[in-house]
Amino acid sequence: MTSRTAALSHVGKIRANNQDSGYAGEHLFVVADGMGGHAGGDVASALAIQAIAHTDRAFESVDEAEQVLSQALLEANQELAETVFERPELTGMGTTVSGLIRVGAKVVVAHIGDSRIYRFRGGELEQITKDHTFVQRLVDSGRITPEEAAVHPRRSVLMRVLGDVDLNPEIDTMVLDTEPGDRWLLCSDGLSGYVTEEKVAEILAGQPDAALAAQSLVDESLDHGAPDNVTVVLVGVDDGPSSATAEPVMVGSAGAPLTFEVDTSRRGVRLPALLLHPLMTSVAEDEHFEPESEEFLRELIAEDRRRRIRRRITWSVGILLIIALIVAAAVAGYRYTQSRYFVGVVDGNVAIFQGVQQGIGPIPLSSVYRETDIALDDLPPFSRQTVEATINADDLQDALSIIERLERAAD
Template identity: 70%
Template sequence: MTVRTAAASHVGRIRANNQDSGYAGTHLFVVADGMGGHAGGDVASALAIQAIAQTDARFDTAEEARDALEQALLTANGELAETVFEHPELTGMGTTVSGLVRVGERMALAHIGDSRVYLLRDGEFTQITKDHTFVQRLVDSGRITPEEAAVHPRRSVLMRVLGDVDISPEIDTDVLETMPGDRWLLCSDGLSGYVDDERIAEILTENADAEAAVDALIQASLDNGAPDNVTVLVVGVDDDESSGISSPIMVGSAAKPLSFRPVEEKRASKSLPQLLLHPLKPTPDPEDEHFEPESEGFLQELIAEDRRRKNRRRATWSVGLVLIISLIAAALTAGYQWTQTRFFVGEVDGRVAIFQGVQQNAGPIPLSSVYQETGIDLMALTPFSRNAVEQTISAVDLVDALAIIERLRREAER
């Protein structure tokens, strides 16, 4: 039988520990991406998932499920703050969370951070959530394009997360319609950052079995370098309100015993094939992802930084363009000067003449000119010589051209 719902998590090719966590249950589906490096990203995502998993229950309405899911995220936020108070070495840890609760033909959603929820319906693939990152703010304001955001050096700076940074973080919530045949995808940015939406949609379409789809999506991320952890949940919607899972699935850090001891980060060395790959965004250091308070000051700093970067890029392109034009001009000048060392014999107004240059033209530009008119009448030559002059006679140099003229002159006088 085709599996409707599946979940899996992979540490990726660079990290030593998995800071992602995921949960797929009867009604609840959620993914979390921890931040804080080896000091607590795995703890943050695991604690959040374990707290939010209590929401895997039947609700009377989708609105009730939405409110419960939002409250579960806030409860998890409080637990993370308490954990940091008890373990100061975990200060700064946090996690993104994106979750769904199915209630009949509706989905309740709660989201914070840059993990994502997608929907595939009748061949149309749509991103449901919006990233809570500063580069997304730049995209929304029209300052950069989504393609520029994918490779922006500050793409991993988060504006909103669960953790010890905000007592009451703002959480996006919504209630969405769903129907049989829909496929929902929840993933950390280990997938969305390295595999483009078109390829993700292709994999979901090609693999009707959820387990096969999850495996193929993770493999696609690994094939593109996948320096970050990768967590993927695929949820298929059928007439049955359940997910089709016999028992809840926990993946990533949430599936392991919780440990507050820091993990020594041992990065795997990248092989040559990995270095030659071109993922959606360049391979970052795993610690690059971090939280910055949502402030106008930091946004303005980011805008100013972008402006400086664009000015440097523009200056680099300008210098490069000037160099290219200079090289082309130098090559053309050298080429033209070479042509002026060549000579040939031809005719002008029925008379023999010596030309300086070559017989060809560079488009509308002639590469030869009359060097000397000899006064030899073309009709005084034999038919063979006359035809040769009309077709032009190449000379090695000026001395050779003068010798050819002397032979033709003697021929004309006979």
């Protein structure tokens, strides 16, 4: 089997530096999303990719590949910890890593963090990895929905990453089958967080060329404001003869000279982007690690419960205020209608009505104020037609004056 691959990374429209890294080789494919903001997120992802790249070779078995890839992630974790020890200004840096190795008709996956691996098969897109985030914990426990997780204020909290935060992090590994026609997508949350899975599937289905498909995916993220870095590695499986690929490709921070300079700058949001994407163009909050401890989880869950209670109270108060405003407006409107008068017909006689001619559905907004002895048939034709069509009065006194004129006309 041979792969049709592409790797592409973009800094996005807001961030000043690219903290993502990607690698596409002959057997190995990896995406890493650095965390730590200006304090080394780019360094973390680049070091991790470089530390894992040596596993890009043929393996005799999936068990061997799984063990080697998992160990490579742990070695990358150790290298990041040693780098922080030598450069304390990088304390707190870390990175997600999602990688796969092809072994014949199988793929071996190793994953930590919230970058993702998808398999596109038969027109269906399936998420293979699970995010190691606080909001994913809430989704798994049924406390919130995936839609709520996408806008949750704690969505940037990572529970597992590589870095100086955990000397022995837990790595998810799995072995899956692959077949001709499959396409494997590895991406940072700069894509998955802003482009729907339906749109991703549409692009993959409509563009067979890997490079063009990767560019379309990045462009789609940019069209949604791209507040975060976005990296895509696309792997297509074919049934043709095996052949050597081109030289391995590193993109993002891993593809640039490694620098340890601290960069605190951000690019401003351009006005056109802000107008076109007022929600998406807000600066993505820097991801950060929190220990995967029961005490911390309880604190976050308690905070989330308080947040939901506050939100319900706010919504309840808001709804009550809206209802009160509607009732007040209705009362004021009704009082206004009852200050108006008009002359019309009731039971064949001329009458003064209080209110207005219009109603609200079947509910009338007028009532008979005074019925006179003036018969409609006693009026001249023109006056009769005018009364039948109703005559508006400025006030009650004006209505009484109209009655007097009609009495004289009837005589």
